[in-house]
Amino acid sequence: MTTMIVATVALAVLNALYKAVGPALLGGREFPPRLRAVADALPVVLLAGLLTVDVLGPGWRDFDWTVLPGLGVAIALRAVGRSHLTCIVAAVAGTAGLRLLLDALG
Amino acid sequence: MDDGGGWPKGLRVGVGLAAGAFLLAVGFGAFAVTHGWPAWLTITTSAVVFSGSAQFALVTALAGGGGLGPALTSAALMNLRFVPMAAATARFLPGGPLQRAAQGQAVVDGSWVAAQRPGGGLDRQLMFGATLVQWPAWILGTALGALVVPGGAALEATGLDVIFPGFFGLLLFDSLRASPRLAPAGLLAAAIAATCRFLPSGIALTLAAAAATFALRQPARIKEPQP
Numbered sequence: 001m002t003t004m005i006v007a008t009v010a011l012a013v014l015n016a017l018y019k020a021v022g023p024a025l026l027g028g029r030e031f032p033p034r035l036r037a038v039a040d041a042l043p044v045v046l047l048a049g050l051l052t053v054d055v056l057g058p059g060w061r062d063f064d065w066t067v068l069p070g071l072g073v074a075i076a077l078r079a080v081g082r083s084h085l086t087c088i089v090a091a092v093a094g095t096a097g098l099r100l101l102l103d104a105l106g
Numbered sequence: 107m108d109d110g111g112g113w114p115k116g117l118r119v120g121v122g123l124a125a126g127a128f129l130l131a132v133g134f135g136a137f138a139v140t141h142g143w144p145a146w147l148t149i150t151t152s153a154v155v156f157s158g159s160a161q162f163a164l165v166t167a168l169a170g171g172g173g174l175g176p177a178l179t180s181a182a183l184m185n186l187r188f189v190p191m192a193a194a195t196a197r198f199l200p201g202g203p204l205q206r207a208a209q210g211q212a213v214v215d216g217s218w219v220a221a222q223r224p225g226g227g228l229d230r231q232l233m234f235g236a237t238l239v240q241w242p243a244w245i246l247g248t249a250l251g252a253l254v255v256p257g258g259a260a261l262e263a264t265g266l267d268v269i270f271p272g273f274f275g276l277l278l279f280d281s282l283r284a285s286p287r288l289a290p291a292g293l294l295a296a297a298i299a300a301t302c303r304f305l306p307s308g309i310a311l312t313l314a315a316a317a318a319t320f321a322l323r324q325p326a327r328i329k330e331p332q333p
């Protein structure tokens with residue numbers, strides 16, 4: 001519990017600092033291109049990492065293939081311009097429906 | 107600099123963004139509680155951090171072992187994008203350093219993207235309005251997920267466990283569509299993160315972040331993510 005509280009407080013403070021430091025100190029100046037390139041890439045690599053860790057789980061023990069068709073539906077809908085909300089609802093419904101079908105089939 | 111119509115438009119845009127944020131927050135609330143977080147702390151986290159991807163990274167990494175350091179590192183790296191995003195808003199924010207720092211707290215992904223003016227510049231009032239609507243939606247959604255949604259098997263039966271991987275998948279898709287040159291870095295990060303088979307999740311995530319240096323191999327062409 002203490003670890004969770006410390007983590008929450010630390011992350012909240014860091015988050016506030018991230019958003020404050022630029023407006024307060026940098027004004028209209030921009031970061032060097034190489035630093036911006038790395039900062040720009042961080043969300044992509046961490047999202048890819050999070051997606052992998054979340055789908056596989058610690059020790060790959062949480063992997064459930066029925067999540068994948070739901071993810072596929074979400075991405076396909078996004079590719080044709082649907083909102084995030086629509087995509088997520090469709091992914092949830094698709095995976096839940098597939099699991100229901102698999103249960104029914106025994 | 108502002109056209110006087112920023113707040114109303116921001117509130118309207120915020121309602122749409124808040125609907126998505128609410129659903130994701132329900133998923134976060136349920137996810138955190140099923141991973142051992144007390145409901146009160148889960149709700150507090152959403153109130154004071156207000157960042158889905160970083161909050162999820164924190165809970166995932168702590169649940170996967172490895173301790174506070176790797177968990178905080180992966181969550182902090184996830185939000186590092188806010189530094190250049192907030193810095194880019196600086197010249198559109200009035201007041202002294204403290205006032206600008208306070209206004210910078212309104213920078214969240216959806217609001218920041220929506221506030222970009224087509225010809226350049228930023229509608230700060232639109233950004234404030236959009237964020238103001240999303241914040242309570244994020245907290246209320248988390249509360250619903252943490253207090254009401256059942257965990258474990260019920261979460262899987264309803265398909266709600268797809269919310270967060272779906273959310274990350276969509277954000278990743280949007281990011282790669284805006285910057286296809288980052289695809290190799292994303293693939294490399296996924297491969298590194300797969301070491302969660304042997305390593306604690308927090309450490310695997312932190313190592314995956316190193317793939318961002320891959321971007322140094324190519325010239326930076328900063329593009330805004332698509333709304």
